[in-house]
């Protein structure tokens with residue numbers, strides 16, 4: 001994990017935000033979730049989001065589809081037209097947004113199958129372990145509060161919690177949606193950038209605690225398409241003094 005701890009600016013040591021690993025409250029929440037998950041497994045056995053087989057939220061046969069890029073070095077081009085969208089330092093993803101990866105993300109977001117956060121978060125951790133050039137704080141891309149309320153959870157945050165535990169990195173949900181946005185998949189490239197401009201803000205509490213300044217932040221999200229959302233989040237974090245912002249997602253949509 002030493003590579004992950006490399007910093008953009010050697011000698012710059014911001015005060016630790018939450019120390020290595022999740023906060024005690026987060027650990028308790030994760031423990032509670034594990035216990036709840038166990039009870040849920042008893043009452044409602046999971047069905048694989050990839051192939052429908054009963055047993056696990058994602059079966060062993062479908063997991064490999066989620067980590068097809070796990071072993072590739074960082075920045076491996078796969079013939080996509082767009083480069084890393086500025087101002088991101090690095091953008092990595094685990095799999096194309098198709099097959100079991102797509103079905104697993106949909107089942108988590110729209111069917112509320114929260115057990116999928118585990119295999120998805122692990123896939124993100126594996127990809128970042130292999131390809132991440134650095135970073136010292138994970139930050140999930142937030143869904144709008146209304147949508148989180150409707151669903152009862154924030155899917156990117158659930159994924160990021162698993163990733164943070166796997167990578168032994170701190171997690172801080174310091175971004176908030178300043179306003180609702182239209183669904184990005186309905187828009188073209190130019191519209192997407194305009195749609196998310198000014199859509200994100202940093203939790204004022206995090207600014208007071210100086211949680212952002214000097215940090216190399218790694219954004220975590222489920223799917224990246226043009227990268228407009230990640231770029232908008234990165235812009236806010238850099239404006240608040242982040243040393244750099246990279247991003248890793250479960251899937252990339254062509």
Ligand SMILES: [Zn+2]
Pocket residue numbers: 048049050051052053058059060061062
């Ligand atoms: Zn399966």
